[in-house]
Amino acid sequence: MYNKITLDNGLRIVTEYIPYVKSVSIGIWVEAGSRKENKQNNGVSHFIEHMLFKGTKNRSAKEIAESIDNIGGQINAFTSKECTCYYAKVLDNHIDIAIDVLSDMLFNSLFDSEEIIKEKSVIYEEIKMYEDSPEDLVHDLLSQTIFNENSLSFPILGSKESLENITREELISYFESFYIPSNTVISIAGNFDFNSTIEMIKRYFAEWKPKRSLIEKYDKPIIYHNISKKKKDIEQLHFCIGTEGIPQGQDDLYALLILNNIFGGSMSSRLFQDIREDKGLVYSIYSYPSSYKDTGIFTIYAALNPDYFVEVIDIIMENINIIKKDYLSEEEIYKSKEQLKGNYILGLESTSSRMTSIGKSELLLGKVISSQEIASKIDKVELKDITRVVNRIFDSSKYNIAYVGKFDNEEEIDIKLKRLLFK
Structure with a gap:
């Protein structure tokens, strides 16, 4: 059974109750991917995905991982062309921990300057690994060929050159522009009590202040012939x-x-x-x-x-x-x-x-x-x-x-x- 609720601040919550399982999966979906970027900040969406795991006001990077590892759960994230998702899968009796950790990452991440420098090095290595995979590389090259200068042509990871230009201020500016309630969906699927879970989400997310997104529409790309x-x-x-x-x-x-x-x-x-x-x-x-x-x-x-x-x-x-x-x-x-x-x-x-x-x-x-x-x-x-x-x-x-x-x-x-x- 599906349910959808929209909070007063514009945050959408969609759920599917599955009573015959013992797990629950929770995702925070943000419409911020490489398509919302430009040549100068290409890779910033993926960079932010990394930074949200690097420590908050309440938890170190290790404690974020341990919070979910200690209950036998999984936590991860991914960035695509049009969105970024942070998700956790836990036993149904630990849904409160998953929501607490994910909300802490979303609202209290530090974007520490030293961690930013270290994480750039990590992403540089990720780009090198991608360059060493011709199957991945040729798909990126196809996107550039088909979409030319449109932002759909940009690689999700960015490039070494574009990442070098991204500062802490630019990370935070992009984050504050697109990580807003109206641009976000929380999805939950599994075995959970609907009413108590919605109340829990409201406690963490209802005070999230609404803000207008910088980009309302994408530029429709031309399909090239190259x-x-x-x-x-x-x-x-x-x-x-x-x-x-x-x-x-x-x-x-x-x-x-x-x-x-x-x-x-x-x-x-x-x-x-x-x-x-x-x-x-x-x-x-x-x-x-x-x-x-x-x-x-x-x-x-x-x-x-x-x-x-x-x-x-x-x-x-x-x-x-x-x-x-x-x-x-x-x-x-x-x-x-x-x-x-x-x-x-x-x-x-x-x-x-x-x-x-x-x-x-x-x-x-x-x-x-x-x-x-x-x-x-x-x-x-x-x-x-x-x-x-x-x-x-x-x-x-x-x-x-x-x-x-x-x-x-x-x-x-x-x-x-x-x-x-x-x-």
């Missing part, structure tokens, strides 16, 4: 093809998910079976959609021997052209729907995933979409809906490609890529 590459002395070549996808909240997203399952989203998909299993040309290949508030992208990724690069692109385009010509069979669509519903329901087996589902949905869409409603939307997708999405997604005027690896004759490669992708 090639980007980065040389790296590695054995495999990694590439991403990206094109325009579907924004959050649109029903066509369900048609895209069904299409993706069939095309490249699973081990039984056409791309995997054709290029990996039948031809043995890649180790890894998959596709997936990413959705944002006002746009989306559809990505095809593969890692392979550089000698097979252009050949595999050609085969991918052949598969796309087959789908555009013959579309999909009713049997394929039915199987994909069942697979999609099964994966979704299995993914909601934990209180953490349920907390994430309702929190993110409320923060970015302004409503909670139930699992029953999602299953119903999947079932309602028809062939004509998928046909419309096929023609929308596989638009040769919007293809982009990014690749990372060891390669020679890049001008010759780019000519061949343009011939295949930019018709």
Whole structure:
């Protein structure tokens, strides 16, 4: 059962009661991610995520960790393009401790100058680790290729150059601008008493003073049509093809998910079976959609021997052209729907995933979409809906490609890529 309450200060609380479990997960969701940044402060959202674990007026960094470790719970956070989430999962009888610790981090973090210096070094190492992962690197390069100067192109971690410019004052200014009640959702899923939990949240959060956010709307990005590459002395070549996808909240997203399952989203998909299993040309290949508030992208990724690069692109385009010509069979669509519903329901087996589902949905869409409603939307997708999405997604005027690896004759490669992708 879902419930939603909005406090007088604008803070939204969404809950799902699950009586048959012994855990509860709590998330504080803030609409502050790399998309709200600029070139100068890129990485500040992720930096703040780190700093909230570095000590408060009441707890040291070690005590924050111990408060949850000592009761057998988990506490963590993540930053994405459009939001940051701080979350804890504990046994249901320790919900008070989780709320106390999370609220302490939110309201009493010190942003200590010495800790800021140390944490910059930590994030520099995180960036280096990311640079050493070509799969991660090529996805970031694709974002830069597709979105160009729009803030959606910025890496979540920022860069060494942008982080060097971020001062304590800038961290606090950004924090005070976006960490406000109207920009925040608390989501709770698991076994808890609704009335007493809401009263507890009110005690901690009701006095949080409302304030107007600096940025009300995002600049809608233009989808570009480019090639980007980065040389790296590695054995495999990694590439991403990206094109325009579907924004959050649109029903066509369900048609895209069904299409993706069939095309490249699973081990039984056409791309995997054709290029990996039948031809043995890649180790890894998959596709997936990413959705944002006002746009989306559809990505095809593969890692392979550089000698097979252009050949595999050609085969991918052949598969796309087959789908555009013959579309999909009713049997394929039915199987994909069942697979999609099964994966979704299995993914909601934990209180953490349920907390994430309702929190993110409320923060970015302004409503909670139930699992029953999602299953119903999947079932309602028809062939004509998928046909419309096929023609929308596989638009040769919007293809982009990014690749990372060891390669020679890049001008010759780019000519061949343009011939295949930019018709």
